[in-house]
Amino acid sequence: MATNGESGNGKRKLPKAAPAGTFEGESMNRRAALMVGGQVLAGGAIAVVALPTIGFALAPVFKEKGDFWQSVGSVDQYSADEYTATVITAVEGTGESGKTTAYVRLGNEELKEDPNSVVAVSTRCAHLGCAVRFVAAAGNFICPCHGGVYGFQGERIGGPPVRPLDRFQTRVRDGEVEIGPRYSVTNSFEPVRARDPGEFTGGVWNVIYPPRPSVPPAP
Ligand code: FES
Known part of the structure; x- marks a missing residue:
């Protein structure tokens, strides 16, 4: 029977390593929030560039032409x-x-x-x-x-x-x-x-x- 953190084959289990660049006690939730915030900002920047382009391209399709006699x-x-x-x-x-x-x-x-x-x-x-x-x-x-x-x-x-x-x-x-x-x-x-x-x-x-x-x- 394994005791004191030893595995069944007698080797000691190592503690799970923290991700590189983290400090002791740092919350992973904060890192995730920063990542999501970055993605939201990147998505917003893409939308700022892409939406007007799409709008200009599609506007003529939906703009009803006036009567021309x-x-x-x-x-x-x-x-x-x-x-x-x-x-x-x-x-x-x-x-x-x-x-x-x-x-x-x-x-x-x-x-x-x-x-x-x-x-x-x-x-x-x-x-x-x-x-x-x-x-x-x-x-x-x-x-x-x-x-x-x-x-x-x-x-x-x-x-x-x-x-x-x-x-x-x-x-x-x-x-x-x-x-x-x-x-x-x-x-x-x-x-x-x-x-x-x-x-x-x-x-x-x-x-x-x-x-x-x-x-x-x-x-
Ligand atoms: S274009 Fe084909 S029959 Fe007129």
Whole structure:
């Protein structure tokens, strides 16, 4: 039987050594508190540097863009039977690189549209975003990239696009047609907030592909 601090094999047990650098009687709780305090200070310093950076990076995503309307000429120059390719500014303050083309026409009663309305169709393909072109002879919009085909109203009729072509809000002020923010539509032409290429619209897809917070409301 071991006695007087001796182990079973007869060797004396050594007292547990204090950590290096401690003084006799020093409390380990104080060392732990200093360590935690140091970690808190280091975390605070990192947050001071990182949070503004993250904020600046994400702010544009959540900042809703204001309505931007631009005049594209007299309403008299547009017809209900054919589109007029019209250059518009899609991104303000970026010069020529911010311009795009919209196909503009008046509402067509034969298509159950309000004849006093103006329809402005985006040229950005709903598949991957290539520029589509309206081919008057066929009465269709054709995408050169992967063969996407859209009908006269921009409805998807062939190829890989996942929804109709987007549209721009329009209004007529003092006889001038004005074009506003872009929006997307469902297959039945119900307006929804603008989506990116490749994103479905309508029904449950509106939830699966939510719009970016910065996108203006649909008309
Ligand atoms: S980008 Fe238009 S069909 Fe693919």
